[in-house]
Amino acid sequence: MDLSYGEEAEALRREVRAxxxxxxxxxxLGAIGLGGRxxxxxxxxxxxxxxxxxxxxxxxxxxxxxGAPPDPLARIVIDEEFARAGISRGIGGQGxxxxxxxxxxxxxxxQRRRYVGPTLRGEMVWCQGYSExxxxxxxxxxxxxxxxxxxxxxxxxxxxxxxSAHFSDMMFCLVRTEPERPRHAGLSYLLIPMxxxxxxxxxxxxxxxxxxxNQVFFDGVRVPRASIVGERGEGxxxxxxxLVHERNMLGSAAQIDALFQxxxxxxxxxxxxxxxxxEDPLVRDRLMRLQAEVLAARWHASRLLSTRLRGEPVGxxxxxxxxxxxxxxxxxxSTALELLGEVGALYERSPHERAGGLWVFQQMFxxxxxxxxGTAQIQKNIIGERGLGLPxxxxxxV
Amino acid sequence: MDFGLSAEQLLLEExxxxxxxxxxxxxxxxxxxxxxxxxxxxxxxxxxGLGVTGILVPVEHGGSGLGLLDAAVAAWTVGARxxxxxxxxxxxxxxxxxxxxxxxxxxxxxxxxxxxGELRIGIAATEAISKRDGAGIRRDGGVLTGSAxxxxxxxxxxxxxxxxxxxxxxxxxxxARGLEVRRLVTxxxxxxxxxxxxxxxxxxxxxxxxxxxxxxxxxxxIDAGRLMLAADALGxxxxxLALAVEWAKTRRQFGRTIGSFxxxxxxxxxxxxxxxPARSLLWWAAHAFDHLPDEAALxxxxxxxxxxxxxxxxxxTATEVHGGTGFTAECDVQLFFKRxxxxxxxxxxxxxxxxxxxxxxxx
Numbered sequence: 001m002d003l004s005y006g007e008e009a010e011a012l013r014r015e016v017r018a019x020x021x022x023x024x025x026x027x028x029l030g031a032i033g034l035g036g037r038x039x040x041x042x043x044x045x046x047x048x049x050x051x052x053x054x055x056x057x058x059x060x061x062x063x064x065x066x067g068a069p070p071d072p073l074a075r076i077v078i079d080e081e082f083a084r085a086g087i088s089r090g091i092g093g094q095g096x097x098x099x100x101x102x103x104x105x106x107x108x109x110x111q112r113r114r115y116v117g118p119t120l121r122g123e124m125v126w127c128q129g130y131s132e133x134x135x136x137x138x139x140x141x142x143x144x145x146x147x148x149x150x151x152x153x154x155x156x157x158x159x160x161x162x163x164s165a166h167f168s169d170m171m172f173c174l175v176r177t178e179p180e181r182p183r184h185a186g187l188s189y190l191l192i193p194m195x196x197x198x199x200x201x202x203x204x205x206x207x208x209x210x211x212x213x214n215q216v217f218f219d220g221v222r223v224p225r226a227s228i229v230g231e232r233g234e235g236x237x238x239x240x241x242x243l244v245h246e247r248n249m250l251g252s253a254a255q256i257d258a259l260f261q262x263x264x265x266x267x268x269x270x271x272x273x274x275x276x277x278x279e280d281p282l283v284r285d286r287l288m289r290l291q292a293e294v295l296a297a298r299w300h301a302s303r304l305l306s307t308r309l310r311g312e313p314v315g316x317x318x319x320x321x322x323x324x325x326x327x328x329x330x331x332x333x334s335t336a337l338e339l340l341g342e343v344g345a346l347y348e349r350s351p352h353e354r355a356g357g358l359w360v361f362q363q364m365f366x367x368x369x370x371x372x373x374g375t376a377q378i379q380k381n382i383i384g385e386r387g388l389g390l391p392x393x394x395x396x397x398v
Numbered sequence: 399m400d401f402g403l404s405a406e407q408l409l410l411e412e413x414x415x416x417x418x419x420x421x422x423x424x425x426x427x428x429x430x431x432x433x434x435x436x437x438x439x440x441x442x443x444x445x446x447g448l449g450v451t452g453i454l455v456p457v458e459h460g461g462s463g464l465g466l467l468d469a470a471v472a473a474w475t476v477g478a479r480x481x482x483x484x485x486x487x488x489x490x491x492x493x494x495x496x497x498x499x500x501x502x503x504x505x506x507x508x509x510x511x512x513x514x515g516e517l518r519i520g521i522a523a524t525e526a527i528s529k530r531d532g533a534g535i536r537r538d539g540g541v542l543t544g545s546a547x548x549x550x551x552x553x554x555x556x557x558x559x560x561x562x563x564x565x566x567x568x569x570x571x572x573x574a575r576g577l578e579v580r581r582l583v584t585x586x587x588x589x590x591x592x593x594x595x596x597x598x599x600x601x602x603x604x605x606x607x608x609x610x611x612x613x614x615x616x617x618x619x620i621d622a623g624r625l626m627l628a629a630d631a632l633g634x635x636x637x638x639l640a641l642a643v644e645w646a647k648t649r650r651q652f653g654r655t656i657g658s659f660x661x662x663x664x665x666x667x668x669x670x671x672x673x674x675p676a677r678s679l680l681w682w683a684a685h686a687f688d689h690l691p692d693e694a695a696l697x698x699x700x701x702x703x704x705x706x707x708x709x710x711x712x713x714x715t716a717t718e719v720h721g722g723t724g725f726t727a728e729c730d731v732q733l734f735f736k737r738x739x740x741x742x743x744x745x746x747x748x749x750x751x752x753x754x755x756x757x758x759x760x761x
Contacts (some may be wrong), residue, residue, distance in 0.1 A: 001401060001402070001404070001685045003690075004399065073399055278761055287761075288753070292700040292704035293675070295697075295700055296676055297675055299678040303401050306402045310400075316674060317674045317677075323667075323671050380660075380663065380664040380667035383671060384657070389643070390643065390663050391647070392658065393659070393660060393663075394654070394658065
């Protein structure tokens, strides 16, 4: 057991700290990429981060990255220092975090050269086209079809839960190209320009009152056949590689810790009958119960990191992260609302609302994350089947 | 950066686990649990032979001078087999107290005998945490009076280490005049706790000359004990889950293996999802005991509360997965259900520990 990061990592930490101090005024404010395309300030910041190796660190230089060999510890040090300074970590999300690793692994040379650089620099924005109305948990049931006509695939169908579709340039998309083959073997992975004729995007309002998602309709959309990633029929394998990257983004221990610290501040500052909530024995018990789980999540992340650094498989310890992390985040915001009582029900800029409605939003949004990216129930199937070796349930339709 | 178990720790788990599987499979554990003192001298000497009693004893006293995480490895290995062993008091709590507050002479007199398995020490520390039924040991000059409940490893102890109400720590031989040991029968018959009743017993030996030293030794000894109970609970939970999964893979109903039903599969997945992060918490807390002084007390407190909460949930669920069979005495899962039940409450129940955790942070 050695919790030190070693001299090399500490030297990097000093370097990052100096960088952050020197350049913090140039950093963009607020979250990047949720509401719209990266603006000029964000793109300049991102270019600086790539140049210094604080973004796209392990992406090869010829594709527009920094080109360092894989070093997860360096990434952690950079994350920690940027978080400590409360400063933007640059552009993340579906393009840089999901599509780029997928293209580096499965894309052609032409695809890598064309897409990776602009995606990393924030010039090209991506959305993910996996889920459909009839392909939710049963993702392999994708029905959007892509039929080869000459040198084009012609795409027809309907995607849902598409984050950022209304301002994206491109979609990475799961389509059925081989309808005669068994379900999983009939899918392919296509890259589709959102400006193509025949695509329409409709915002999807969620329970939070905001439109975080969209529906995307395809009506005979023509896409060059060279837009396929991997071979025809390999889409399922490639999409699953991307989903691993997504599940790593969800359930993050650092975000959970930040949320818990905010809950602790709430309990110390909010009063009921002129007494701080933290003096209530039931409040104390609930907070400490959560704190133990937050600490467990934090050290669990360290354990997984160490396992990966040793080059060993994380096994079942890795499979539980999405399930437990998303549930814990939801429990923390639910507890905040519980502590606030009737004040916690205030929303949409009501008088007496707390933190701009953040806890109300967060409690609903985190429920969405329990469902999205593979529902809690699908996660339990994965843990049970891949982790514990339990038999699969018989299908109802074959 | 390496947050994980060392090759030596994995070897300890393998060698101790192998020895216990060979010498004390669950039918042997059951037989011992039915005996008066639940103590098997031959088994104990075999465990001593592996060096388990020397884990926390410094090298100059014949031990291996390892840390709490190494002791925790042994504790979960024992817990996963529900083995009756006087492990907690003798190999963990007593050495920690002696190292913290013992004089060189006391360390030289006690520690080598602990390593060789010649001396077993019972720990009376419950009243330093909370009192029930009027218990508590009072001191009047050099004389102790009163009673102590839930004395750890009481039945086979040669010497008792006693936390006195004024904060001092006394050492009393089992045969001291006026000292009576009463058997307490808990739900878990694989371990023995007792009640000490002292009627004006003169004390010849104290641990820690200054009150501060004794109080520090008491706190450290309790933290170490909590970590071991947390580790024992982890072992019990691990084994209960393994039994449940094995059952779910073999038991058939409705023409199917029951593990293919999501109702059963998800129960198993929930157990694993609770256990894995808790395991990471325990590793950190055991490591913190020796290496992170500012975090050690909070870590031990949270680890004991959380691991025993998880274990309680897991053993209950594992029993349910077994269906009617899980409710029978014949099914091994009940051994771990009971093991976890005692782990949960010794040296502080979860709710008490959570309040303690809040206070440690000045909340």
